[in-house]
Amino acid sequence: MWKTIIRRVLIMIPQIVILSALVFILAKLMPGDPFSGTIGPNTDPKQIEALKRAAGLFDPWYVQYWHWIVNLFHGNLGQSYTLKQPVVTVLGNRIGNTVWLSLLSLIVSYAVAIPLGMTAGRFDGSRRDRAITIFNYFTFGLPTFVVFLLGLYIFGYQLNWFPTSGTISINASGFFEETASRFYHMILPGILAGVLGTTSTVQYLRSEIIDAKSQDYVRTARSKGVPTNKVYSRHIFRNSLLPIAAFAGFQITGLIGGSVVIEQVFSYPGMGQLFITAITSRDYSVVTAIVLFTGILALFGSLLSDIILSLVDPRIRIE
């Protein structure tokens, strides 16, 4: 078991190296350099040239790459051109919002998907199953931004149930009130993102349960006289749920990657919105940092999923 985990972790190393190289290439392709923001009408071009030389911008690419990596490990991701702050500080301000929103979406997603998948699998071929399948086509086929916009229009602007932008209201004061306000701002985007994220879980759970129904252990349980409800809630559910739990890693990365769209629609100041603002204002050091960070997070997500999966299902251990 430990061997598998160690092997899987070792695979991460080349992956992170490749990812960092990719991001570095992207960063080099972007116009501008760390001094573009400091140039004013009174700066001497020669001085800039000297600064660039001192910063190693004329070094060969491998030297630059090495310096970049060393800086990364020191937590130095450069300076934001537009905000005039270290990129780490800028990111730090936004990350919390994205993480909380993703967490809420994840909870909603499982809370909706598990009962739906269970029902569809248990009563497959029934009218309920058919309705759930149709619901699944909708969540699968629709581009997310369309749903977010309609949700914002209906529940935010027409019914006035939820705030339409931001993370916290200006009037909130005190810890309790602030937390409540933050949560209130997250509900609508969290629910919408969660519901749209149910597709694969419902689909997977449904087919797992249909498969499990004809398994020997289920037949044994039934012939022992275990009530049907209990067969589903204890025997089948546990077995079918484990692989679903394993996909949590992918779910999280999917949600964080998808934060670009949801945060843009709901004007929610998280990483995704920061990414869009940074790229429109050509603040490339921020863009690079976000892409690198999200990429590493995604790799960790798939690592997590693979480890859980190999714990749960011995057949897929890496040899």
Place this chain on the structure above:
Amino acid sequence: MSEKNETQVQQSVQGKVPEIKDGAVIVETPSTWRTIKREFLKDKVALVSAIILAVVFVTVIIWAFFIPRSAVTNVNIIDQYLTPGTQGHLLGTDEQGRDQVKMLIASARNSLMIAFMISIIGQFFGVIVGLITGYFRGIVDTIIMRVIDFWIVLPFLMIIIVLVSIVPKYNEWTLIWIIGLFAWQGTTRLIRSKVLSEADRDYVRASKTSGSSNFMIMFREILPNLASLIIVDTTLNFAGNIGIETTLSFLGFGLPNGTPSLGTMVSAATDPTVLATKPYVWVPPVIFIIVICVGISFVGQVFRRAADARQRLG
């Protein structure tokens, strides 16, 4: 499988008239088209979606020919945000005073064409790489699959946006290729797993023994057996690609200015006042996207059921 389904299968087998030839009973396998037709007749929702889609596609493609370029490029601020029905504008006008109906048709044409091209590119590379890795296996397969495992977890939306904003001479084709870069990995996985099982079949072995070249076996013998799988995958990817293109255009990183897209039309709603008070500006393209994407996924599911005998309804 539930009891009901089992009896259905038995009935459908009995229902066929067995043909007696040299004493053996031969039950004719229904052709792919007949299977698809039967699945459509069983699934009324999908049938309706297919009809709607056909009507919409034909209308859009033909009508788009009759829309002059000036209708989507001319700016007329005086006619800004006219409500539907005024001055002969059936769906009103947008921020630039352009007729929404014409914009909708021109945008739909562009979005559909772009998604179609991306699907073609994605399927082309996906199928070829999948065939090669699945057929030859070995070290090449291991390397390519590791690369794909890695590629699939990358935050592709962000990378596409970065590429879109740094590419010089940006136009529709660069967009198509950039999205295409991320559109083939899923297909490769799917095709590879199917080829892995096909390559062990007797017909492939027989062909090898009789000296057919690998190329012949891959493209003349295995590929036709993947046809139904490819049709299903292309249909579902097509819907997905419409989603990606419109999402990018909505965020402002999709089709360039002057080439209207459904996503660009919806992006009028990023202005809170338009979103809240002028739904007639952004709701029509939203409905259009919903109809197209959901319709395609319904039709795609019918193809899937037709391709996989275990899932059939009829």
